[in-house]
Amino acid sequence: MVRxxxxxxxxLAAVLELVAEVGYDQVTMDGVAARxxxxxxxxxxxxxxxxxxxxxxxxxxxxxxxxxxxGDLRRDLIRVLAAMRDRLxxxxxxxxxxxxxxxxxxxxxxxxxxSQLVVxxxxxxxxxxxxxxxxxxxxxxxxxxxxxxxxxAVLLSRLLITGQxxxxxxxxxxxxxALLPALNAHNHT
Numbered sequence: 001m002v003r004x005x006x007x008x009x010x011x012l013a014a015v016l017e018l019v020a021e022v023g024y025d026q027v028t029m030d031g032v033a034a035r036x037x038x039x040x041x042x043x044x045x046x047x048x049x050x051x052x053x054x055x056x057x058x059x060x061x062x063x064x065x066x067x068x069x070x071g072d073l074r075r076d077l078i079r080v081l082a083a084m085r086d087r088l089x090x091x092x093x094x095x096x097x098x099x100x101x102x103x104x105x106x107x108x109x110x111x112x113x114x115s116q117l118v119v120x121x122x123x124x125x126x127x128x129x130x131x132x133x134x135x136x137x138x139x140x141x142x143x144x145x146x147x148x149x150x151x152x153a154v155l156l157s158r159l160l161i162t163g164q165x166x167x168x169x170x171x172x173x174x175x176x177x178a179l180l181p182a183l184n185a186h187n188h189t
Contacts, residue, residue, distance in 0.1 A: 007036075007038055007042065008046065010036040010037065010038065011032060011036040011038055011042075011043060011046075011053075012053075012056060012057040012060050012061070013036070013057075014032050014035035014036035015027065015032055015053055015054055015056075015057035016057050016058075016061055016095055017035060018031055018032060018035060019054060019057075019095055019098040019099060020094035020095045020097075020098050021094075021098070022098070023097075023098045023099075023101065023102070024050075024054060024098055024099050024101070024102035024109070025101065025102060027050060027054070028050075029043055029044070029050060029053075032053065051106060051108060051109055054099075054109060055108065055109060055112045058095075058099075058112055058113055059112065061095070067079055067080055067083065067124060067127065067128065069131050071135070072137075073128065073129075073131075073132040073135075073137045073138065073180070073183075074175060074176070074180065076128040076131070076132070077125075077128055077175045077179055077180070078168075078171055078172055078175050080124050080125055080128055081151060081155070081171045081174060081175060081179075082168065082171050083124070084121055084124070084151070084152075084155055085155055085159075085166045085171060088155055088156070088159050088166075089159065089166065096113075096156075096160075097160070099113055121148070121151075121152060122144070122145075122148040122152075125144060125147060125148050125151065126144055126148075129142055129144050129147070129183065132183075138183055138184065139184070142183045142184070143182055143183065143185065144183070146182050147179045147182045147183050150174075150178050150179060150182055151174070151179060154174055154178070158170075
């Protein structure tokens with residue numbers, strides 16, 4: 001017998017798979033129920049509509065595990081970006097593509113996707129930066145927002161648009177050529 005939390009996990013995983021495969025607009029509660037081997041009644045007891053269900057799935061999916069502190073800013077940045085790359089290559093990219101059009105029409109969905117998928121990734125970088133500031137590796141004026149935006153833009157661009165390599169050598173190049181200089185620049189605003 002499947003317990004409640006296992007059933008919920010299966011339903012939320014099915015939603016993410018379907019959004020990635022067919023896009024938000026084509027996802028149906030019938031399709032989710034069939035993929036999760038659950039009844040529609042089970043789904044509707046917890047979520048009243050597709051938007052709520054997708055929001056819950058994105059929120060569950062977006063949580064990032066905490067990265068251990070290696071004691072070295074460069075090493076930690078490389079590890080965080082490699083983890084982001086791996087998540088994007090695994091499912092985040094197709095999930096985002098499946099949600100982009102719907103985000104333009106559904107403000108609640110757009111807010112959740114932005115806050116969960118984008119902000120949680122920024123938070124992973126924030127942890128690394130805060131630890132580096134505390135160790136004296138970075139100035140307290142380190143521009144986390146710029147570094148996070150650079151990282152996200154480059155990773156997404158290479159993955160979704162140009163198809164260029166996102167191998168470990170490129171991750172190191174991105175850290176050394178863009179993120180470390182951006183974090184070490186003095187704010188002039």
